[in-house]
Amino acid sequence: MKFVINRDHLVRSVQDVMKAVSSRTTIPILTGIKIVATESGVTLTGSDSDISIESFIPTEEEDKVIVEVIKPGSVVLQARFFSEIVRKLPKDTVELEVQDHFVTTIRSGKTEFNLNGLDPEEYPRLPQIQEENVFKLPTDLLKNLIRQTVFAVSTSETRPILTGVNWRIENDELTCIATDSHRLALRRAKIETNTFSSYNIVIPGKSLNELSKILDDSNELVDIVITENQVLFKTKHLLFFSRLLDGNYPDTSRLIPTDSKTDIIVNAKEFLQAIDRASLLAREGRNNVVRLATLSDGIIEISSNSPEIGKVVEEIQSELVEGEELKISFSAKYMMDALKALEGTEIKISFTGAMRPFLIRALHDDSMLQLILPVRTY
Amino acid sequence: MKSMYPKNGRVILHVDCNAFFCSCEIARDPSLEGKAVVVAGDPKERKGIVLAANYIAKNDFGIYTTMPLWEAKKKCPQLVILKPDFDLYREMSTKVFQFLATFSPILEPASIDEGYLDITNCYSSGTPLQIAQQIQKGLLETLKIPVSIGIAPNKFLAKMASDLKKPLGITILRKRDVPKILWPLPVQAMHGIGEKTAKKLKSIGVFTIGELAKTEKGVLKDLLGITGVYLQERANGIDHRPVDPEAVLKFKTIGHSTTLSHNVTEEHTLIEVLRKLAYSVSNRMKRKRVVSSTIQITIRYADFQTVTRSKKLLNPFQEPEEIFEYAVKLLKQHWNGDPVRLLGITALDVLDKKESIKQLDLFSYEEDAKDEALLNAIEQLKRKFGEGIIQPVSELLNKENNLKEKIQLRYDAKQKRRGGESM
Numbered sequence: 156m157k158f159v160i161n162r163d164h165l166v167r168s169v170q171d172v173m174k175a176v177s178s179r180t181t182i183p184i185l186t187g188i189k190i191v192a193t194e195s196g197v198t199l200t201g202s203d204s205d206i207s208i209e210s211f212i213p214t215e216e217e218d219k220v221i222v223e224v225i226k227p228g229s230v231v232l233q234a235r236f237f238s239e240i241v242r243k244l245p246k247d248t249v250e251l252e253v254q255d256h257f258v259t260t261i262r263s264g265k266t267e268f269n270l271n272g273l274d275p276e277e278y279p280r281l282p283q284i285q286e287e288n289v290f291k292l293p294t295d296l297l298k299n300l301i302r303q304t305v306f307a308v309s310t311s312e313t314r315p316i317l318t319g320v321n322w323r324i325e326n327d328e329l330t331c332i333a334t335d336s337h338r339l340a341l342r343r344a345k346i347e348t349n350t351f352s353s354y355n356i357v358i359p360g361k362s363l364n365e366l367s368k369i370l371d372d373s374n375e376l377v378d379i380v381i382t383e384n385q386v387l388f389k390t391k392h393l394l395f396f397s398r399l400l401d402g403n404y405p406d407t408s409r410l411i412p413t414d415s416k417t418d419i420i421v422n423a424k425e426f427l428q429a430i431d432r433a434s435l436l437a438r439e440g441r442n443n444v445v446r447l448a449t450l451s452d453g454i455i456e457i458s459s460n461s462p463e464i465g466k467v468v469e470e471i472q473s474e475l476v477e478g479e480e481l482k483i484s485f486s487a488k489y490m491m492d493a494l495k496a497l498e499g500t501e502i503k504i505s506f507t508g509a510m511r512p513f514l515i516r517a518l519h520d521d522s523m524l525q526l527i528l529p530v531r532t533y
Numbered sequence: 534m535k536s537m538y539p540k541n542g543r544v545i546l547h548v549d550c551n552a553f554f555c556s557c558e559i560a561r562d563p564s565l566e567g568k569a570v571v572v573a574g575d576p577k578e579r580k581g582i583v584l585a586a587n588y589i590a591k592n593d594f595g596i597y598t599t600m601p602l603w604e605a606k607k608k609c610p611q612l613v614i615l616k617p618d619f620d621l622y623r624e625m626s627t628k629v630f631q632f633l634a635t636f637s638p639i640l641e642p643a644s645i646d647e648g649y650l651d652i653t654n655c656y657s658s659g660t661p662l663q664i665a666q667q668i669q670k671g672l673l674e675t676l677k678i679p680v681s682i683g684i685a686p687n688k689f690l691a692k693m694a695s696d697l698k699k700p701l702g703i704t705i706l707r708k709r710d711v712p713k714i715l716w717p718l719p720v721q722a723m724h725g726i727g728e729k730t731a732k733k734l735k736s737i738g739v740f741t742i743g744e745l746a747k748t749e750k751g752v753l754k755d756l757l758g759i760t761g762v763y764l765q766e767r768a769n770g771i772d773h774r775p776v777d778p779e780a781v782l783k784f785k786t787i788g789h790s791t792t793l794s795h796n797v798t799e800e801h802t803l804i805e806v807l808r809k810l811a812y813s814v815s816n817r818m819k820r821k822r823v824v825s826s827t828i829q830i831t832i833r834y835a836d837f838q839t840v841t842r843s844k845k846l847l848n849p850f851q852e853p854e855e856i857f858e859y860a861v862k863l864l865k866q867h868w869n870g871d872p873v874r875l876l877g878i879t880a881l882d883v884l885d886k887k888e889s890i891k892q893l894d895l896f897s898y899e900e901d902a903k904d905e906a907l908l909n910a911i912e913q914l915k916r917k918f919g920e921g922i923i924q925p926v927s928e929l930l931n932k933e934n935n936l937k938e939k940i941q942l943r944y945d946a947k948q949k950r951r952g953g954e955s956m
C-alpha cells in the first residue's frame with residue numbers, strides 16, 4: 156500500500172474514527188486504526204466492538220485531489236501513535252507506505268516515521284447490513300433528538316437497559332425516550348421512511364453521544380438502518396455502527412401522567428435562573444434539592460436550606476397557577492437538565508401531588524416532554 | 534480572678550477518665566478497691582482480650598489494653614476479670630458529662646470517657662487550676678470516678694497535658710512549654726499520629742515531635758496532604774479547632790462487627806454473618822431514628838490484614854434487607870478469598886431521618902405516594918391548630934435527654950476505632 160494524502164482530511168478522519176477506539180479493549184487489534192486504500196480513495200476504521208466508525212476519504216472532492224493512491228492495500232496502525240503523528244506532521248501532505256512485515260513509513264516534508272503495523276486480515280469485519288429498512292433524518296434534527304434525550308439515561312449498570320435511549324418508530328413517527336428512573340426525557344419527530352414496519356430498539360447512550368460529536372451541523376440527510384442487533388447511521392463519507400442493547404425497554408407510556416392537579420406556567424429563562432440560584436447553596440450541601448411552593452396571586456416560591464451553609468428564598472411571578480396548592484421538593488440538577496433540553500420561552504409544569512412525577516413541557520410544543528420524580532422529605 | 538485568664542485566647546480543659554470501665558465497676562462494687570481489675574471480652578472465647586485495666590493491673594503487673602486474656606492471667610493469677618457492662622458505662626458517662634456541664638456549657642464529649650470543656654468565661658468560678666481541682670475532687674467524691682485533667686490554650690495541648698500525669702493528674706501546658714515538654718517525645722506520642730503516619734514520617738527522617746515542628750510545611754503536605762500541615766501546627770502548639778458542643782452530631786457512624794469463632798473461607802458462611810450484622814445495624818439505626826447513604830464493610834483476614842470498602846448510594850437506607858444486599862455486594866466485589874477472621878458492617882455519615890431525603894423512582898414511587906393522603910391530613914391539622922398538635926409517637930419519645938444520645942454516638946465511634954470487638 157502506498158498513497159499520498161492531504162493532511163487536514165486525514166487528521167479529520169482519524170479524529171472521527173478515534174471516537175470508537177478504546178485503549179481498554181480485550182481485543183488487542185482494536186487499539187489500532189485500519190487503513191484501506193483503493194482506487195476510489197482511503198477508508199479508515201475504528202472500533203471498540205460496541206461502536207464502529209468508518210470514514211471514507213475520496214480521491215477527489217470538488218475537483219480537488221485529496222488522495223493519490225499509488226498502490227492499493229491495507230494495514231492496521233496503533234491508533235494512539237498514529238493519531239498523534241498525523242496531527243503533528245509538518246507539511247500539508249502525508250505519504251504512507253507499507254513495507255515488509257506491515258512496518259509503515261509515514262513521511263511529511265523532511266520528517267519520516269516508521270511505525271510497526273499489524274496484519275489487517277486480523278481486524279474484525281464490520282457487520283454487513285442489508286439496506287432495506289432505511290429512514291432519513293436531517294443531521295440537525297438528529298443531533299437535537301440526541302441532545303434532548305441522552306442526558307437522562309442511567310449511568311449505573313444496575314439496569315443496563317436504562318443506559319440506552321429507546322427509539323420507537325410507528326406510523327412515520329419516531330419517539331425517543333430516556334430515563335434513569337428518576338427523570339425521563341421524551342422527544343417525538345416525524346420521519347421519512349420507505350417501509351411500514353415499526354421498530355422498538357434501545358441504542359446505548361454512549362453511542363449517541365459519540366455520534367453527535369462527529370456529525371456536522373447541517374441539514375443534510377442521515378440514513379438510518381436498523382437491524383436485529385445493530386443500528387447504522389450513514390452520511391456521505393461516514394458509517395457509524397452501534398450495537399443495540401438487549402432486553403425489553405420498560406413501557407413508559409402508562410407511567411406518564413395524563414391528568415394534573417396543579418399547573419403552572421412560567422418564563423423558562425427566569426425559572427431556570429431561579430433554580431440555579433437556589434441550588435447554589437444546595438449543591439454544596441448534602442444533596443442538591445430545592446423546594447417549590449405555590450403562594451397566592453400566582454407567586455411561586457423557590458427555596459433551599461442547607462443547615463451548615465445557609466438558606467435562600469426567592470419569589471417568582473408566574474403567568475399562571477391553576478389548581479391545588481402545592482409544596483414539592485426536587486433535584487435542582489434534574490430540573491436544570493430538563494429546562495436546558497426544552498426549547499421555548501414559556502414552559503408549563505403539571506403536578507399531580509408532592510410524591511408523584513411531574514411533567515415539564517414547552518407551552519406550544521408537544522413534541523417533547525420532560526418528567527421528573529420529586530424527592531421525599533421527612 | 535480574671536487576671537489568671539489570658540486576655541486573648543482561650544482556656545480549655547481536657548478531662549480524661551482514668552481506666553474508665555474499671556473505675557465504673559469499682560464505683561459499683563467498692564470491695565474491688567485495691568485489687569487488680571480488668572474488663573475483658575467473654576473469658577471463654579478465644580477472642581477474649583483486655584478491654585480496660587485499672588492502675589494496679591497496669592503498674593504492678595504490666596497488663597495493658599488489648600493484651601490477650603490468657604496472658605494477663607499468667608501475669609496475675611489473682612486478677613479480677615469482669616465482663617463488660619456497657620449500660621453501666623453509658624450511664625456513668627452521662628453523669629460525668631452532666632457534672633462537667635455545670636461548669637461551662639461549651640462541652641464537647643470526645644468519647645465515652647473523655648471530653649473538652651471551654652472555661653474561658655468561667656473566671657467567676659475561680660482560676661483554671663481551681664476549677665480543674667473542683668472537677669477532679671467532685672467527680673471522685675460524688676461518682677468515684679478518677680480523672681486526669683489537662684489545662685491549655687487549645688484542645689490539642691489540653692489533650693496532651695491530660696496524658697502527662699495519670700491517674701488523678703492536673704497538668705498545665707502553655708504554648709511556651711511545648712519545646713521543653715513535647716519536642717523530645719517521639720511522634721507517636723502525639724494525638725492524631727498512628728503507626729502508619731509515624732512510619733511515613735520516619736521515611737523522611739522525622740522521629741520526634743520537635744523534628745516534626747521544624748519540618749517544612751510543603752514537605753509534610755506532599756507526604757500527608759493537608760493533615761501534614763495540621764500536624765506541624767500541633768507540634769508547634771497551634772490548634773485552631775473550637776470546642777464544639779455539636780461536633781458529636783457531625784461525624785456519626787453506626788457499625789457492628791463480629792470476630793468469627795474460626796477462620797472462615799466459605800462464602801455462604803460469611804454471607805450468613807453479614808445477614809446478622811445487617812439486622813443489628815438496622816436495629817440500632819431504627820432505635821436512633823437515623824438513616825445513612827454510605828455503607829462500609831470491614832474484612833479482617835487471618836493474618837490481621839484489615840480492609841474496609843464503602844459505597845455511596847443515591848438514597849438513604851435503614852432496612853436490614855437493604856443493608857444486607859449492599860454488604861453482600863461489597864463482600865463479593867472485594868473479598869480476595871483468603872480466610873476471614875472478622876467481618877463488620879458500618880453505616881457511615883448517619884443523619885437524622887428528618888433531615889434525610891429520598892429521590893423517588895419512576896417504577897416504585899407509588900409506595901411512597903400512598904402516604905400522601907395521611908401527610909396531607911397532618912399538614913391540614915397543623916395549619917389549623919399549630920405545629921405541635923400532632924407528632925409521630927417515635928418523635929414524642931425523642932424528647933428525652935439529648936446529651937445521652939450524643940455520648941452514645943461518640944462511644945460508637947470509639948468502639949469502631951478500637952477494632953470493634955463488641956457485639
